[in-house]
Amino acid sequence: MTQPSISVVMAVRNGARFLDRAIASVLNQSLQPxxxxxxxxxxxxxxxxxxxxxxxxxxxxxxxxxxxxxYNQGIQAxxxxxxxxLSHDDEWTPHKLxxxxxxxxxxxxxxxxxxxxxxxxxxxESAPPGFRSELLSxxxxxFIMETLMARRSAFEQAGRFDPAFTSGEDVDWFARAKDRGVxxxxxxxxxxxxxxxxxxxxxxxxxxxxxILLALRRSVLRKRQQMx
Numbered sequence: 001m002t003q004p005s006i007s008v009v010m011a012v013r014n015g016a017r018f019l020d021r022a023i024a025s026v027l028n029q030s031l032q033p034x035x036x037x038x039x040x041x042x043x044x045x046x047x048x049x050x051x052x053x054x055x056x057x058x059x060x061x062x063x064x065x066x067x068x069x070x071y072n073q074g075i076q077a078x079x080x081x082x083x084x085x086l087s088h089d090d091e092w093t094p095h096k097l098x099x100x101x102x103x104x105x106x107x108x109x110x111x112x113x114x115x116x117x118x119x120x121x122x123x124x125e126s127a128p129p130g131f132r133s134e135l136l137s138x139x140x141x142x143f144i145m146e147t148l149m150a151r152r153s154a155f156e157q158a159g160r161f162d163p164a165f166t167s168g169e170d171v172d173w174f175a176r177a178k179d180r181g182v183x184x185x186x187x188x189x190x191x192x193x194x195x196x197x198x199x200x201x202x203x204x205x206x207x208x209x210x211x212i213l214l215a216l217r218r219s220v221l222r223k224r225q226q227m228x
Contacts, residue, residue, distance in 0.1 A: 004105075006033040006097055006149075007080030011062075011070035012051075013041035015088030018195065019050050025091035025193075027056070031098035037078050039070040047088075068161035068169040071145070075160060081152060085145040089195045092146075096191040100149035103187050110183040111154040115191035117142040122197040131196060139190045145170045147192050158182050172218065 008026055012019065026036060036057045040047055042065075051059045060077055062070050075083060082101060086092060100113040118139045121127060127136075158177035161169045177184060 004082050004101065005080040006031070006082045006084060006101065007078035008033045008036040009071065009074035009078055009083060009085050010036060010038045010088060011041065011067055011074060011085075012038055012043065012047055012088040014043045014045045014047060016043075016045040016047050016050060017199075018089040019047060021091055022086055022088050023050070023054060023057070025094075026086065027054075028094055029092065029097045030095050031101060033084070033097060034080050035078065037074045039074045039077075041065070041067075041070055064163065066163055066166055066169075068163045068165055071169070072160045072163070075155060082149055083152065083155070084149045087146055089197065089199075090146050091193045091195070093189075093191050093193065097149070099187060099189060099191060103185065104149065104151065107183075107185055110185040111157070112148060112150040112177070112182060112184040113187050114141070114143050114184060115147040115187040115189060116140060117144070117147060117192040117194050118190050119194050119196055122195050125197045127196055128198055136196070141186060142192065142194075143170075143174050143184075144192075144194075146194065154182050175218070 010022070015022075023036070026033060033056075036054070037060060038051045038057050039060045039062050040051065041062045048059065051057050058077065060073065062073060064073070071085065074085075082104070084097065084100075096115070100115065103113045104110060116139045119135045121136055127133060154177060158173060158180050162172055165172055174184075
């Protein structure tokens, strides 16, 4: 059986502080991806120089604004049949791609795989306000972009990311995927190390709670429409 091609999409804005470590966690995979598509959201630091120093990275300047738009541009540019996503401040465990690619091969009826994550607090930093400190103990199931490996059909069925969301775009996408019957299987292993620090946009954006509530309300409306 031919090994499917794998694309890694990275949406980055001013990520120079952690970017080298994130890229290294991709380059150290036991199953190498075919490409890394890095969509730069108009960085003003050395993000572009770091990205361009790696031959495997296809550097793309973001045309629009926001994380949802960056993901969509990355999906459009990517050429792989399997799509994965990594934030500039997180790291994958060494067998992430191999384990999930094999999982999807073994489960052809599923379109996506997610996994467990371990949260770590960046040395010298305090957790952002509202972060649940119990997440720093053990590992946890995580339906987030950084644990996702998806066949292209998942985005054809669930749609792309909604640019109306300035945060919580992943919550909205996973809700749509579930409502539209996209098969998502959990891999019971830790495949992501998620770094917690004061600049975590996914944790510190003041619009997070409202975005999550909006995504859930839309899901309720979809289910009502399906039942009517």
